[in-house]
Amino acid sequence: MSWKDSKSCTVLGGENLGKIDDANENAITRYKEAGAVLTGLDKAKNVIPGMNEKTLLHAGPPIEWERMSGPTRGAVMGALIFEGLASDEEEAEELAASGEIEFDPCHDHDSVGPMAGVISPSMSVYIIENPEHGNKAYSNLNEGLGEVLRYGAYSEKVLNKLKWMEDVEAPILKATLEQSEPIDCKEIIAQALHMGDDGHCRDVAMSLMFLRELAPYIMETDFDAEDKEKVLKFMGENQLTFLNPLMASGKAMIDAAHGIDYSTMITALTRNGTDFGIRVSGLPGQWFTAPAPQPNTLFFPGFKEGDQGRDIGDSAICETIGLGGFASATAPSIVQVVGGTPSDAADRTREMREITIDEHPSFTIPFMNFQGVPIGIDVRKVVDTGIEPFINTGVAHKDPGVGGVGFGLVRAPMDCFKKALKAFAEKYK
Structure with missing residues (x-):
């Protein structure tokens, strides 16, 4: 036929x-x-269109609290505690069900998030630009594997890691990207496909090439040497470090x-x-x-x-x-x-x-x-x-x-x- x-x-x-x-x-x-170039890092509420202090973005199509899956609910509750809008699990669940929080798909705000995909106002996000067509896309920082917010976990350990990422990692990365040339993410993807990556579950080569681009500029920042060492170690040990900027790159290109x-x-x-x-x-x-x-x-x-x-x-x-x-x-x-x-x-x-x-x-x-x-x-x-x-x-x-x-x-x-x-x-x- x-x-x-x-x-x-x-x-x-x-x-x-x-x-x-x-x-x-x-x-x-x-x-x-x-194209897809990484040009900076900033708080979500400062750069993502339509984001305000009571907005939580999530992965997937639109959904209300009552129908959310377990991991999405867990990530929402963790994000509300992280933002200081709730003090514990019980308060977070009550606030999420109250109607005070605006839940929206990341995709409807030029953004993408892995797994539960929750992006809250105070989280830092990568800024990816498509210079050929003038649009932008955003994604948050990758936490690594296991017990992490994007998989629906919200223990004290999870929240402490998120706090460290915002207080230590994000300022260093922001300063690094202000010093460096824009990073060509499309080129990183193209090279890594020749090195055994698939660009989703396997991002080993991509993450290492990304860190190679960042490392010299990280070392040139004025931050504490021990903090810089911890950031380099954290990103270097995480095989999915590049997944989030990769996703935002894909979003910027396909949009x-x-x-x-x-x-x-x-x-x-x-x-x-x-x-x-x-x-x-x-x-x-x-x-x-x-x-x-x-x-x-x-x-x-x-x-x-x-x-x-x-x-x-x-x-x-x-x-x-x-x-x-x-x-x-x-x-x-x-x-x-x-x-x-x-x-x-x-x-x-x-x-x-x-x-x-x-x-x-x-x-x-x-x-x-x-x-x-x-x-x-x-x-x-x-x-x-x-x-x-x-x-x-x-x-x-x-x-x-x-x-x-x-x-x-x-x-x-x-x-x-x-x-x-x-x-x-x-x-x-």
Whole structure:
């Protein structure tokens, strides 16, 4: 069956196919041309559009407190205590349910956050600029693995680490970025894909290259030598240090392709532990959701089947731009973390070519003769083929207050794409 005989062609009407193809070509070109440079660090309330003292941003599509998953609730409570708006768990839960706090998706505020994705007003965020199109994106600092806020933990240990990050790490990084040249995150991503990273669950090379860029300028700041040493050690030991600026880079680049009439290209895959949501370029301002699936999980020691929550986090922005699960072939060793074999990893990348529009000229795969990673998820192709986007992911405990339980594999639910295709047909018929 040819593309023009496909089910989506019938749904959308043949007369619109040319407009859709032109729109998708425009969207994919804008994404491929987009850049991502790290230019600074500041408090979220100072730079994120629409942020105020009573705003908490979260991962995934919109959701109210009553429907939030365990890890999202835990992160919200921890953030409220961190902000000084509540003194303990009981007060935080009462305040979260009171209606006084404004909960909004990070994506609706030019931002992204891993796992629960909670960004509160006093948290410092990376500022990523797309110089080609003039837009910006933001993400907070990475806490490392295990018992951390983004996995829904909020113990005294978690809050003390967050306080140290804001009081010590953030001022040093802010001063460092004021001294350094803008850091080209797109270039770091491109190089690291040749060094065994996938750009989602495996960011080892990216994080070390990022630290290499920062370290000389960190040492030139006037801060206490012991504090600088602790910051370098903390960032150097964290294999996911670069995940947050990577996510904001992906957001800045793919947002250049959002809001183009007639485009069927997906510009966000995201989840909040309750719902999975997608955004479509030609349908700005709309979310299309389905229940978040439960990942197939490889557990950390001490955890077992049944402990995991449902899929969660804005980090699927990585797959949206062709990384993570879509770039599995660049990181065969990731199967030791998420399961499967190296040949499975390559097959996943090949499969994702069936639902995408193009390949990225800068993000290439040595194993596949330097083909670009598959980019531009087309909602029509997902529905027509029945192939659901494949995602590598971290996994949080289902209950608030516990933290991470492992890594896993998951597929985006088809219902999101069916709803989006129906809405697209109704708008552009």
